Amino acid sequence: MAINKYMRAALKALSYGEPDLTENYEMVRKIKELKRGVGAGLAYRTWDHLVPCGDHHVPVRIFAPDAGPLGRPVLLFFHGGGWVTGNIENYSGVCAALAKATGCLVASVDYRLAPEHKFPRGLNDCYAAAQELLEKPGLLGVERDQITLIGDSAGGNLAAAVSLMARDRGGLLPARQILIYPAVYSDHTPASPFPSVRENGTGYLLTSKRVEEYLQLYRSGPEDLQNPYLAPLLAGDFSGQPDTLVITAEYDPLRDEGEEYARRLAFAGNRVVLHRMPDALHGFFSLPARFAQVRRAHLYIQQFIAGDDML
Incomplete structure (x- = not known):
């Protein structure tokens, strides 16, 4: 369904008046934690x-x-x-729906959050989880080529960064990644x-201002903004990456950078599939599975895992 003028007006109203995240991140985090995923009856x-x-352990829920x-x-x-909110609990509905739609096991990583744990601590947690699973695929009864990294928004950032880090460090790479x-x-x-x-930075729930606030809380210092593990598009080398599926949303301030990342990967010789979800806002993947855009994203993921749409 296209976004009509009434929906646009409602989205514009909802996008204004958001609290300054850098001063109120704990309140925003608590509000989001109230929205616990319940699996939608699955x-x-x-x-x-x-x-x-x-010196710690990273929780993973399968x-x-x-x-x-x-x-x-x-x-x-x-x-x-945004590297600042979210956890296993309020993503349980997303993960359960994803498991049900794809027939896969979904292993959700409860990485440490900023600003208490700034870059690269959360990334290090994700890297440790990926390397353990790739080194010991028998933990879940699979072969290494059956393992795919997947993340949405900040999670997509972490998946891309983990793959770059694994290549640079000589670690094990997954067969696929989904961003x-x-x-x-x-x-x-x-x-x-x-x-x-600029086109989608206001009036579509996630604002460009909010993304900047998330980055301010996540980074350890200004120099991190030039680090490709924080901003993978800044990598000097995009070769040697897993087969990649990128799904973007039409009315998302992050749309163009995600699509540019797909192009850079493809230009470097990697196998890439790119889909732009029409009439979609940032965050649509967290909607219940009955929504058409979520069902379509699940279908793209199924096809990608099966290798049906690789070019």
């Missing part, structure tokens, strides 16, 4: 696992679509929330080279 099972990472055996493809999921409206650049001011920052 039948699924879960179990928890801890991944060692330096979602299975049914009571069947292991040995099915695994989606290692990094949640969105859903990823944040992959470090400038969302009017000076950004991407038109979607």
Whole structure:
């Protein structure tokens, strides 16, 4: 359904008056934590696992679509929330729906959040979880080529950064990565080279101002804005990356940077599939699975995992 003038007016009203995130991130986090995912009535099972990472352990929750055996493809999921909000609990509905739609196991990583844990701590958690699963795929009864990294928004950023880091460090790479409206650049001011920052930066729920606030809370210092592990589009080398699916949203300030990342990967010789979701806002993937855009995204993911749409 196209966004009509009445919906545009409502979105514009909802986009104004948001609190300054840098001063009120705890309040925003608590509000989002109230929206706990409940799986939308889906039948699924879960179990928890801890991944060692330096002086702490990273919680990972595995979602299975049914009571069947292991040995099915695994989606290692990094949640969105601007690196500041979100957790396993309020993404449980998203992960359960994804497991049910794809028939895959979904392993959701509860990485540490900023600003208490600034860049690159959350990224290090995600990297540790990916490397453990890739080194020990038998933990979930799969082969290494059955493992896919996936993330939405900040989670898409983390998935892309984990793949770059694995290549640079000589670590193990997943067979595939799925980046859903990823944040992959470090400038969302009017000076950004991407038109979607200006076209969609106000009036569509996620504002360009809010993205800048998230980055301010996430980074350890201004120098991080030039680090490709914080902004993967700044990488000097895009070769040697997994097969990649990028899904963007039409009315999203992050749309153009995600699509440019797909183009850079493809130009460097990687296999890439890009889909722009029409009439979609940033965050649509967290809607219930009954929404057509979510169902279409699930279909794209199924096709990608099966290799049906690779060019």
